[in-house]
Amino acid sequence: MSKEKEETVCVTGGSGYIGSWLVRLLLDRGYTVHATVKDIKNEGETKHLEALEGAESRLRLFQIDLLDYDSIAAAINGAVGVFHLASPCIVDKVQDPEKELLQPAITGTINVLTAAKESGVRRVVVTSSISAITPSPSWPADVIKDENCWTDLDYCTQNELWYPASKTLAEKAAWEFAKEKGLDVVVLNPGTVMGPILPPVLNASMLMIFRLLKGCTEVYENFFMGSVHVKDVALAYILLYENQSASGRHICVEAISHYGDFAAKVAELYPEYKVPRLPKDTQPGLLRVKNASKKLIDLGLQFTSMEQIIKDSVESLKSKGFIA
Numbered sequence: 001m002s003k004e005k006e007e008t009v010c011v012t013g014g015s016g017y018i019g020s021w022l023v024r025l026l027l028d029r030g031y032t033v034h035a036t037v038k039d040i041k042n043e044g045e046t047k048h049l050e051a052l053e054g055a056e057s058r059l060r061l062f063q064i065d066l067l068d069y070d071s072i073a074a075a076i077n078g079a080v081g082v083f084h085l086a087s088p089c090i091v092d093k094v095q096d097p098e099k100e101l102l103q104p105a106i107t108g109t110i111n112v113l114t115a116a117k118e119s120g121v122r123r124v125v126v127t128s129s130i131s132a133i134t135p136s137p138s139w140p141a142d143v144i145k146d147e148n149c150w151t152d153l154d155y156c157t158q159n160e161l162w163y164p165a166s167k168t169l170a171e172k173a174a175w176e177f178a179k180e181k182g183l184d185v186v187v188l189n190p191g192t193v194m195g196p197i198l199p200p201v202l203n204a205s206m207l208m209i210f211r212l213l214k215g216c217t218e219v220y221e222n223f224f225m226g227s228v229h230v231k232d233v234a235l236a237y238i239l240l241y242e243n244q245s246a247s248g249r250h251i252c253v254e255a256i257s258h259y260g261d262f263a264a265k266v267a268e269l270y271p272e273y274k275v276p277r278l279p280k281d282t283q284p285g286l287l288r289v290k291n292a293s294k295k296l297i298d299l300g301l302q303f304t305s306m307e308q309i310i311k312d313s314v315e316s317l318k319s320k321g322f323i324a
């Protein structure tokens with residue numbers, strides 16, 4: 001990757017878990033960054049960003065609401081590239097799925113893409129998720145789930161899986177917009193993102209490993225998780241932005257393992273915590289996803305191992321005082 005970029009780019013959701021890492025790497029590479037936050041008066045959203053190296057001269061914060069087009073347009077104005085991350089990340093039950101998840105994810109994406117198109121942005125990297133690839137129960141069992149696979153929206157509705165529904169519908173809306181309006185869009189589909197924490201709060205994916213370490217026995221039946229290091233995800237965005245040849249969807253996972261196998265690995269590495277024994281898969285999940293992230297590997301991404309992801313996550317949870 002080239003160094004010392006003098007471009008201005010916008011990161012929506014810059015205050016979040018992944019967003020903060022992306023802002024950090026972009027500043028390190030010389031970019032000027034417009035990062036969006038939901039509440040600019042809340043130090044919990046701003047202080048960790050303002051503390052980053054290069055922030056004083058090259059970081060500008062903008063308050064946005066995903067449903068307020070003008071606030072988004074102001075943040076994107078002057079940027080040549082956009083990384084769209086802002087989206088509600090609620091995997092637990094919600095009262096009003098339309099208002100809490102679907103609307104901000106879908107309308108927010110359209111607002112960001114419209115503002116990007118209006119201001120002549122060169123490329124937008126949209127954050128989707130592995131949740132827009134699976135659950136996909138009708139996908140043939142003997143065919144690897146790759147970027148051709150889409151989450152089954154009827155299955156999501158029947159099972160009230162509103163987060164995967166929100167990511168799937170938002171990604172579909174992004175592709176439709178890109179095609180209709182001729183905007184250059186590439187999509188990143190990360191798995192379960194873990195690793196060192198920059199913001200002062202825990203996001204949904206770090207809550208998973210936090211809960212495991214606290215002995216939570218909540219069982220995710222048939223849940224295969226695609227672990228990926230947060231720094232690798234941040235690098236993946238930059239690779240997709242800087243490599244003009246990148247196109248389409250990009251699964252971003254180091255490994256896919258059954259949740260029970262993941263929990264067993266955490267227990268093995270950290271026997272001092274009461275990590276519960278959970279049902280394990282009967283087949284080696286990794287075999288099924290050989291080359292899952294081939295597109296990103298071909299662009300030069302070297303994925304951190306699952307063991308290191310777990311170690312970096314636990315050490316960060318300790319050093320930030322989330323666990324003793």
Ligand SMILES: NC(=O)c1ccc[n+]([C@@H]2O[C@H](COP(=O)([O-])OP(=O)(O)OC[C@H]3O[C@@H](n4cnc5c(N)ncnc54)[C@H](OP(=O)(O)O)[C@@H]3O)[C@@H](O)[C@H]2O)c1
Pocket residue numbers: 012013014015016017018019036037038039045064065066067084085086087088089104127128129130167189190191192193194203204205
């Ligand atoms: N973490 C994962 O494992 C994972 C995996 C795949 C995809 N993703 C996707 O990656 C992106 C970032 O996720 P994350 O894990 O970093 O979660 P996060 O820490 O919760 O970050 C989400 C960001 O979106 C902002 N946001 C949410 N609703 C908003 C609204 N209505 N208006 C303006 N901003 C809003 C949040 O602002 P506040 O901080 O003010 O709430 C925050 O900056 C999301 O699109 C998520 O779906 C995450």
